[in-house]
Amino acid sequence: MPDFEQVVAERLAHLNLTPAQQREVIAEISAHLEEFYFSRVSAGSTDPAGETLTQVANWNRLRRKIQRAKKDRMRIARAVVLPGIGAVILAWIAFKLSVFFLVQPVPCQSELASPVYLVDVTLSPCMIVAANTPLYFAWLVTLPFAGALAAILARRAGARPAERVAAPLFLALALAIEAAVVSLPSGFFWRIPVYWVLVPAVLCTLGALPFLRGRENRDVGAHQVAARQT
Amino acid sequence: MIRKQGVSSQIKKGSAELAVLSVVAEAPLHGYEIAKRIREDTGGMVTFDVAALYPILYSMEKKGWVEGYWEESESGRRRRCYRLTTDGKKRLVPLRREWRDFFRGLNRLSRFSDA
Numbered sequence: 001m002p003d004f005e006q007v008v009a010e011r012l013a014h015l016n017l018t019p020a021q022q023r024e025v026i027a028e029i030s031a032h033l034e035e036f037y038f039s040r041v042s043a044g045s046t047d048p049a050g051e052t053l054t055q056v057a058n059w060n061r062l063r064r065k066i067q068r069a070k071k072d073r074m075r076i077a078r079a080v081v082l083p084g085i086g087a088v089i090l091a092w093i094a095f096k097l098s099v100f101f102l103v104q105p106v107p108c109q110s111e112l113a114s115p116v117y118l119v120d121v122t123l124s125p126c127m128i129v130a131a132n133t134p135l136y137f138a139w140l141v142t143l144p145f146a147g148a149l150a151a152i153l154a155r156r157a158g159a160r161p162a163e164r165v166a167a168p169l170f171l172a173l174a175l176a177i178e179a180a181v182v183s184l185p186s187g188f189f190w191r192i193p194v195y196w197v198l199v200p201a202v203l204c205t206l207g208a209l210p211f212l213r214g215r216e217n218r219d220v221g222a223h224q225v226a227a228r229q230t
Numbered sequence: 231m232i233r234k235q236g237v238s239s240q241i242k243k244g245s246a247e248l249a250v251l252s253v254v255a256e257a258p259l260h261g262y263e264i265a266k267r268i269r270e271d272t273g274g275m276v277t278f279d280v281a282a283l284y285p286i287l288y289s290m291e292k293k294g295w296v297e298g299y300w301e302e303s304e305s306g307r308r309r310r311c312y313r314l315t316t317d318g319k320k321r322l323v324p325l326r327r328e329w330r331d332f333f334r335g336l337n338r339l340s341r342f343s344d345a
Contacts, residue, residue, distance in 0.1 A: 024310070025284075027308070027310075028261060028284070028309075028310045029261075029280055029284060031260075031261075031262070031307065031308070031309050031310075032260075032261045032262045032265075032280055032283075032284075033280065034307075035262040036262065036280075054279075055279045055280040055281065056279070056280050056281045057281065058281070061281065062280070062281045062284075062285070065281070065285035066284060066285055066288060068285070068289075069284075069285040069286075069288035069289040069292065070288050070292065072292060
């Protein structure tokens with residue numbers, strides 16, 4: 001009997017799926033071909049292997065069809081974008097609470113006295129938050145939790161480790177946009193990106209680190225069985 | 231592969247979904263058994279090869295109509311079985327009705343044509 005697992009693995013070698021999904025597909029299709037082979041042997045076929053291989057006339061076409069069928073177009077949205085939005089919301093709430101409890105709005109005229117600032121137009125049209133105030137450090141403390149939340153949500157959605165890092169960085173992206181739109185015209189070109197984008201991004205990533213390992217998705221049990229089989 | 235000459239791909243796809251869901255609705259089966267049951271129950275009129283069956287199964291699994299799980303057979307071989315989900319049951323009811331109405335319509339049409 002041909003080694004159908006090897007045959008299928010060679011012919012579906014370039015499947016654009018995760019390694020676990022690929023192992024699963026190969027294990028399943030080779031098991032099907034083996035059963036078909038034994039049925040042809042039982043039926044007295046003179047060429048059971050040849051008949052079995054006619055089950056797939058065009059392996060490239062099968063590969064494309066499997067990829068299309070398995071590919072989840074909404075996966076990136078669920079695994080990266082939504083968890084990232086969760087982190088942004090958590091960080092935003094933390095910022096608002098910090099502002100509410102720790103900071104009195106500063107008149108706009110004094111903004112140039114602050115070395116680094118972010119203008120928050122939502123609470124007060126003239127509020128200025130300096131990066132050297134207690135508010136800034138209080139907010140920074142919450143960012144690892146925002147990063148952790150994004151990584152946990154991403155993991156639950158089946159994200160790979162790299163995607164679990166990308167999700168918390170959504171916050172940095174949102175801050176970068178705000179910094180570019182609102183704050184850069186002030187002239188503090190390097191300080192704002194460092195204090196309000198780079199430092200938060202590092203803290204969010206640190207919060208996500210403990211959650212980079214662990215199950216990849218809900219179907220991992222099946223993947224493990226497939227992996228043991230191969 | 232479903233072999234029905236002159237039938238559009240849309241009808242092929244719909245009939246393939248009906249065939250697979252109907253078979254899996256009776257009992258959880260693995261891929262080879264699904265193909266075998268469809269061939270036997272249709273008297274060989276509808277047959278699925280590997281190239282046709284698995285893309286349909288994977289697509290239905292992604293839609294949540296069937297759920298795949300690994301099982302060990304009596305011979306010790308591990309195989310992936312498929313069972314119908316609640317969403318699959320919900321999909322099967324209108325699918326059966328649509329096909330019943332389709333065949334009734336075709337039947338009426340062919341009788342009128344013969345007359």
